[in-house]
Amino acid sequence: EETLDSVMKSLKELLSYHDGRRSTMTKTLSCTSVKAMGTLSSCPSGMTVTGCSCGFACGSWNVQNENVCHCLCPVIDWTVARCCKLA
Amino acid sequence: EETLDSVMKSLKELLSYHDGRRSTMTKTLSCTSVKAMGTLSSCPSGMTVTGCSCGFACGSWNVQNENVCHCLCPVIDWTVARCCKLA
Amino acid sequence: EETLDSVMKSLKELLSYHDGRRSTMTKTLSCTSVKAMGTLSSCPSGMTVTGCSCGFACGSWNVQNENVCHCLCPVIDWTVARCCKLA
Numbered sequence: 573e574e575t576l577d578s579v580m581k582s583l584k585e586l587l588s589y590h591d592g593r594r595s596t597m598t599k600t601l602s603c604t605s606v607k608a609m610g611t612l613s614s615c616p617s618g619m620t621v622t623g624c625s626c627g628f629a630c631g632s633w634n635v636q637n638e639n640v641c642h643c644l645c646p647v648i649d650w651t652v653a654r655c656c657k658l659a
Numbered sequence: 660e661e662t663l664d665s666v667m668k669s670l671k672e673l674l675s676y677h678d679g680r681r682s683t684m685t686k687t688l689s690c691t692s693v694k695a696m697g698t699l700s701s702c703p704s705g706m707t708v709t710g711c712s713c714g715f716a717c718g719s720w721n722v723q724n725e726n727v728c729h730c731l732c733p734v735i736d737w738t739v740a741r742c743c744k745l746a
Numbered sequence: 747e748e749t750l751d752s753v754m755k756s757l758k759e760l761l762s763y764h765d766g767r768r769s770t771m772t773k774t775l776s777c778t779s780v781k782a783m784g785t786l787s788s789c790p791s792g793m794t795v796t797g798c799s800c801g802f803a804c805g806s807w808n809v810q811n812e813n814v815c816h817c818l819c820p821v822i823d824w825t826v827a828r829c830c831k832l833a
Contacts, residue, residue, distance in 0.1 A: 574667055580748055582670055583756055601688070601775070601832050603794045605809050620690045623710025623741055623797025623828065629819050631718025631805025634739060635692050645716050652808060654710065654797055658688050658745070658832070661754050669757055688775070707777045710797025710828055718805025721826060722779050732803050741797065745775050745832070 602659040611648045615639040615655035625652040689746040698735045702726040702742035712739040776833040785822045789813040789829035799826040 603622065606613050615621055624633040624641035627649040634642050641653035690709065693700050702708055711720040711728035714736040721729050728740035777796065780787050789795055798807040798815035801823040808816050815827035 574663060576663065576748060576750065576753065579663065579666055579670060579753055583753060599686075599773075599832065601794055601830055603796060603809075603812060607808075620688055620743070621741070622690060622743060622830075624712065625798065625807045626718075626805050629718065629804045629806050630716045631713050631720075631800075631803065632716050633712045633805075634694075635690075635741065638690060654795070654809065656688055656709075656743075656794070656796060656830075658686065661750060663750065666750065666753055666757060686773075707775055707830070708828070709777060709830060711799065713805075716805065717803045718800050718807075719803050720799045721781075722777075722828065725777060743775055743796075743830075745773065 599658045601656055603654060603656040606653045606655055608651055608653075609649065611643045611651055612636075613641045613651040613653040615653050619655035619657045621653050622656045623654040625654070627651070686745045688743055690741060690743040693740045693742055695738055695740075696736065698730045698738055699723075700728045700738040700740040702740050706742035706744045708740050709743045710741040712741070714738070773832045775830055777828060777830040780827045780829055782825055782827075783823065785817045785825055786810075787815045787825040787827040789827050793829035793831045795827050796830045797828040799828070801825070 620638050621635045621641055626643035628647055630643055630645035632644040636642050641651050643651045707725050708722045708728055713730035715734055717730055717732035719731040723729050728738050730738045794812050795809045795815055800817035802821055804817055804819035806818040810816050815825050817825045
C-alpha cells in the first residue's frame with residue numbers, strides 16, 4: 573500500500589518537524605537578573621530562579637513558585653532574582 | 660539498489676528517532692529547592708546545584724561534587740540547595 | 747516530478763541532520779564553580795552565571811555581562827561564580 577506519494581507525504585512531514593527542531597539544536601542557557609525594591613523579586617514569564625541576591629549582605633532566601641526570590645533577613649532594601657531559561 | 664522498501668525502512672527508522680527527539684524539542688529548565696538542617700543540602704539524583712542559600716544570613720557557600728550545597732559560616736542552622744536539570 | 751532518486755536525496759539529507767541532532771538529544775545542564783580572590787569572579791567562555799557566593803558571609807552580589815560575579819559588601823576576600831551551560 574505504500575506508494576511514492578505516501579512516502580513523500582511522510583518525508584515532508586518529517587522535514588517540517590525538522591525545521592522546528594533546528595531551533596532546538598541551537599538552544600543555550602540564557603539568564604538575566606531582575607532587581608526589585610523590598611524582599612521579593614519575580615522572574616519574567618517562562619524563566620525560573622537559579623539563585624537570589626539580597627541587600628544588607630543577607631544570604632538567606634527561598635524561592636516561591638519557582639519564579640520568585642524571597643529574601644529572609646529582617647531588614648532588606650532590595651532583592652535580585654537570577655532567572656534562567658533555555659532559548 | 661534502492662527500492663521503495665529500503666526507503667520506507669529508513670523513513671520508519673527516522674520517524675522512530677523523531678519520537679525520541681520530540682521530548683528533546685520540549686525540554687525546559689526545571690528547578691527545585693531542597694532544604695536541610697545543618698550545613699549541607701543535596702540535590703536529587705540527576706540535578707545540579709545552581710545556587711545555595713544559608714541560614715543566619717550567611718552568603719558564603721561552596722558546591723561539593725556539583726550536587727551538594729555547603730554553607731561556610733561558623734553558625735548555620737539550615738541550608739537550601741537550588742537544584743536544576745533539563746526536563 | 748518526484749522520483750525515488752529525489753526522495754532518497756531528501757532522506758539522506760534528513761539522516762545527516764539527524765546525526766547532528768543526536769548530540770542535542772543528550773544535552774544536559776553542566777555547572778562548575780570558579781573561585782577568585784577579590785570581589786570579581788568570571789565564568790569560562792560559553793558559560794553563564796546562575797548564582798554567586800561571597801567571602802565574609804556576604805549575600806549581596808550582582809552579575810556583570812551575564813558571566814561575572816561581583817560581590818557587593820565593603821570587605822570581601824573571595825568570590826565564587828557558579829557557572830552553567832548546556833553540554
